[in-house]
Amino acid sequence: MKKRVLALLSCAALAAASITGCSSQKPAESAAASAEAESTTGAPSKEVGDYKIALITMDSIDQHWVTLNEGAQEEAKELGVTVSFMSPNTKDDAQQIECVNNAVAGGYQAIIVAANGPDAISSALKEAKDAGIKIVYVDSPANVEAEATFSTDNEAAGTTAGNEMLKALKDAGVTSGKIGIVNVNAATDSTVKREAGFRKAFEGTDFELMETQYGEGDAAKSQTIAENYITQGVVGIFGCNEGSTTGTGNAIKASGNTGIIGVGFDKSDAIMNLINDGYLLCTMAQNPDLMGRDGVEAAVRALQGETFGGLVTDTGVSVIKAGNTEDAAGTTDVTATKDWKIALITMDSIDQHWVTLNEGAQAEAKALGVTVSFMSPNTKDDAQQIECVNNAVAGGYEAIIVAANGPDAISSALKEAASTGVKIVYVDSPANVEAEATFSTDNEAAGKTAGDEMIKALEAAGITSGKIGIVNVNAATDSTVKREAGFRSAFEGKGYELMETQYGEGDAAKSQTIAENYITQGVVGIFGCNEGSTTGTGNAIKASGKTDIVGVGFDKSDAIMNLINDGYLLCTMAQNPDVMGKEGVKAAVRALEGEELGGAVSDTGVSVLKKN
Incomplete structure (x- = not known):
């Protein structure tokens, strides 16, 4: 929660310093770097009593x-x-x-x-x-x-667990069979949601999900349950918490049937050993x-x-498999043996989201004694981002941390970079090239949360039908496409009409024009899929004077927080870009030091920010 954002002065300085094409901003002692302001989720005062x-x-x-x-x-x-x-x-x-x-x-x-x-x-x-x-x-x-x-967003993590099991079963040529589920009890909110998400992953498949059995989170009881499932010929078992997972792995180990796919939740030494020994496929590691x-x-x-208003924060989850049990989310110490040269290439160098991501990267680079150069274009443009990658390769950079503007356009340049030995790490948005690790938000789950927040607000206002507008960046950016998909999924079975998506390239002015057009068509809500889209949406609602329109957005900036606090936006899904930047640098250094990260994907979490 201790997140800082550069003051508007430093953002303006960065914008003024940017030139067409790639900027190359190396860490430096500057007034802008020290002109910081506490965000709305700043740290508590140190002047506290011994509570x-x-x-x-x-x-x-x-x-x-x-x-x-x-x-x-x-x-x-x-x-x-x-x-x-x-x-x-x-x-x-x-x-x-x-x-x-x-x-x-x-x-x-x-x-x-x-x-x-x-x-x-x-x-x-x-x-x-x-x-x-x-x-x-x-x-x-x-x-x-x-x-x-x-x-943790337990339902989303449960779905991830189910998808991992499905993929492993299909890779083994298994397309049907019985699946056992070992849960704690029928009341614990977190594990009930994990099971719901897991079951959701199997909808429409030919697998039979058996009746859930409860072991109270006790490893011995859970092992007995899992052993009973094994006698019934299951092809997979899901353990919903630490004890359930340990028991499941021990049962598979005792049976000698390593063809059974065991997937679990939580991380412990026992679970890590069961994964590395081949008795569990993976576990969903919380934080x-x-x-x-x-x-x-x-x-x-x-x-x-201080008042939080019931703020709910997703603290993230990582999928840990054999080979990445020391997961890329930084569970081990990182030591750099030299001053590695690392390029950080985001979609642009202007949006506060990317400025904050760079802040996190620079802080970690300083701590590790490596060099991170912020080489991002000053606008979202495929050609400019490709040029940045090529410049990094030509400049002798040993790793590239990148937020891909789209999964396809930049892939060829990244593939060439990787073929020369450059390590690739993704932050925020991946491309279609294998990387050492990825640090991003679970965008589909966060999009669904945004939709749920809008629905709740509309229903509270007595509005159960009407048109909903969506302002996205483009049809290619992986992160925002997933946010839109999650948002749309929240409205399935509801009486609202989701209109055709319009694209503003993440530009606040273009997005405002799109939102104003939606407003003329009588929408009851508008969703902005990124910082610029959200700012434009809020500005359009403000200009219209129609504060009954529910505006929900993504990302956090001073402009967005002002629009929320002034009542023109309901809320925004605030990511943790500083964490992405920090963990991206750590992963890059670990890869350069010879560690195998196995393509680990880490969810860096999201918070729903509303009016103070």
Whole structure:
């Protein structure tokens, strides 16, 4: 959550410095680099008291919760507050409720909680909230409003797990058969959503998904369940959490039938060993340390009087397979043995999204002692981006970190670069060339979230039908095409008419003209697929004076936040471009140092930002 954006002055300076074609901006000590302003999700003041915060997870044993606590304790130490890990030693509603009651009785001022189920703990949390205690959710929420929630987009991650299993089965020539599912229980919000997403992946296939069995997250119980599935001839088994996954892998190992595809969730030493030994295909690795850190930060900021409005943040997930168990999201230390030359080529050098991505890259480059040159064009143009790639190769750069303007146009240039030994890493948007790693938002899932937010706002206003406009960049950019697909999927089965998409090339002025045309046609909502599209949409609604039109967008900038706070946009899906830049540099260095990253794809998360 500690994200900074360059002040408008530095953006203007960057724009003025850009020239037609590729700019090459090497890290330098400058006034622009230090002219920073806190974003709307800035860090809490260091002038805080020693707040007492209780951390209550589902249990205190699973490595997932241990890692979450480690992140929380690191943040607590940094902020000078006390976080007490008060979790039960087993998943049990009564024990978790007792932990909440003990926190209230012990005078704790905030509770960070991963609810075992949405209902059982709700009464205790409501009493705590009524007593003035701040509630923050991590991993799994309950049915009580909280300050903020930090969790994985579990349904989307479950679908990813299903798609990974389907791909492996088809690669093995298996197109039908029984699939077993080992879940925790029928109540835990996170694992129920994972199962729903997993089942969704198999819709329309010839596979038979068997009745779910519940092992309470216990590895031994889950192994027994998985062994029973194996006796029934399953071709695949999905474990919905750490214990379920460990049990599934152990059952496949005990059976000796490595033809069964095991896919799981969460990361532990036991799961990593089962993957590397060939008994599990992969696992969906969450970022529990990030949940813990951000949970503590949100609790402190809430105690300082800041209002979040129930902000929900997706903390991301990575698919970990054999060969990339030290995943590209930076789970190991990175050391550079020389000052590697790395080119960073984004779609343009002007949008705040790319400026922030470059900030993250430069910060990591400085930490590692390598050189990252920002060589992006000053406008979204395929020819200019190809020229940037060619210039990087000619300039002797050893790695290229790139956000492809489209998957096809730049591919030939990237393929030539790779053939000369240049390492390729994608950020935000990939091309059709294999890369060392990719760091991006799960754009389809985030697009669906944008659609859900619009629908919720329209229905709250009593509007259940009407025209919806969509302003996209173009028909080729992978990231925005997926956002649109996700947005459209949210409206399936609804009474709204989604109009034909119009393209503004990410330019705010062109996008405003498109949105104004939509408004003349009587739309009730407009979706902008990137920063320029969103800014243009908000400006069009502002100019029209029709604040009942629901505008939803993507990306974060000062202009977008002003439009939200002034009531001309409902919300925006804020990515984490600084994380993309930072992790992109780390992955590039690791690849240059000889590590095999296996093409790992990491979801860097998204937040729904609304009016303060």
